[in-house]
Amino acid sequence: IEGKLVLCNPSTRIYRVIPSPSFNEAIFLYNGPFHVRYGFGYDESHDDYKVIYIKDTNYIFPEPYQYETRMYSSKTNSWKKFDNYEKHRLQGTHDVILVKGRLHWLVQYNRNTGSRDIVSLDLAEEEYHTFSHGVEYSSGVVSLVELGGYLGLMNLMSGADANVWVMKEYGVTESWTKVWTLSNFIDQLPRKCIGDRGKLKPLCWSKNRDILIASGQYVVVCNGKNVLRKSRVGSVFEHRIQPIVYIESLVSPLIDQQ
Template sequence: MAPQKPLPHDLLTDILLRLPAKDLVEFRRVSKAWLSLICSQKFNNAYLKYSSARRLVFRSYNQLYTCPLWLKPGQHEAVPFGFVREHGRIRLVGSCNGLVCLVASSLKESIVLWNPATRKHRVIDVSPKNYEFFTSFGFGYDPSSDYYKVMRVCMEEKPTLATYSLRNKSWTTSDWYHGRVHHHSGVLVNGALHFKVQGRYKRDKCGVVALSLATDQCSRFALPVSFDERDLDWARLGVLGGCLCLYIGRYSTNVWVMKEYGVNESWTEVASFSDDDDAESDHIRFFPAEPMCVWENGDVLIDNDSNMISYSPYDYGKSFGLTEVKDVQAIDYSESFLSPHLDLPQT
């Protein structure tokens, strides 16, 4: 039998772009040619654009799990990641182009870039462990410079902003004058990382500081006019439909979206629900609770300190929970084959 001719490169690429990431991880072993194709920067960029599949990664105690974005009971699986077990408590910072950024704390804080699809990771040592609970991190990508950056706002006696460029492998530090940053991580929208802040003085209002990844310049946005500043500890920033959003979970859950970026008057409440709305739910008491993510269909992932609950305010209050996971934190990510060693040449 005559040997079969290899598929044309363009046809092979088109086929591979349609496959799940877990299959492509295995297909890298088929041949050196397939390995080179799947690991190339060009293929990875196309895969990020072509694939709409997103997944959830969440931490329960010090174990990491991944599952489909539309969380269902029993679909989550533990991810082997020995680094976590060896380096103490972790917190998830954010994701960008398939890379998940997390902070591990043992004798020192370490920033870890991790690709859940390829299971590859890279460690960036930061400093001795002094400010774990007074430090906020953010992670993002600036397409204008093709740089990935990690930003660290430290609320020490003299607050500082430190920026790490993965291209230059170096830190730059400056003073921080924009108010007290809460411990939640920065949220990436419109090329900037967004942090919720309290004013430096009691008379100052709470707000949102946007830190540009391209220029390192800051701008400040107001929170919705009706926002009660006593709810600041229960509020979290997020992304919904590509827009900056704010969700609050104290006595009820309210979801606000900034429809026009940078325009304070464009804050619009798009969802609101409470325990009284929970007629069809098996989870009787939601509040106080901390919303963790808002999906594109408006469902809200909630941590009420005993369950991780996905709640649908638009579908008669239907919800379900994962009762076996505690002490949770969750973020979503896109699957890709981007190497966490971004300073190395990508083929």
């Protein structure tokens, strides 16, 4: 549905077109001269599916940092204004990650050094929290990921190596643990498989610690040393479309099913 925001159950293909919020619809749909993020998750306490919309006006305007934030509720089928978060600047094209009932995204709190923190939004309490990722890296593209229920961080370095950390104990900075170093990762992939380096996305890991990563037109399986196998999925992962992992369910809590 072109130009619309949609809640969908991929298993049943039942969906709901989300109404435009009260603020400017052109801004709502257009990822233009500012950073825009969407996050989605389930609020178990209130049995409600929620969507968060965040616009970072500081992409074009000077400090102080300020977000324009709205929250959508599937129960009321409406948006409400949410408290703005005014501390740090959103990071590029990074995803909003759902872990432990909270949505997470990377922010930059120092323009000069590029230092980053993680902001989380508790969907039940509707409160912001900020914490350090505690991971040391020297350069490259950094992205937030979810792996096996853990909050994770991936660093793709200019030397074609990729490092992946996970937070073994949620909320404890000291529990960040490096679980993979994928040596010469980029060099092992066909040119068409590389795509946009900033959009490499770990999807899941197996019991034997192999990792599945979406990369350009391919999904690849790695074991930390070598690319074991790869499957081409066409152009679906290119440009603005990104892959996600979900648990199949026949439950469709949407009121106006279509």
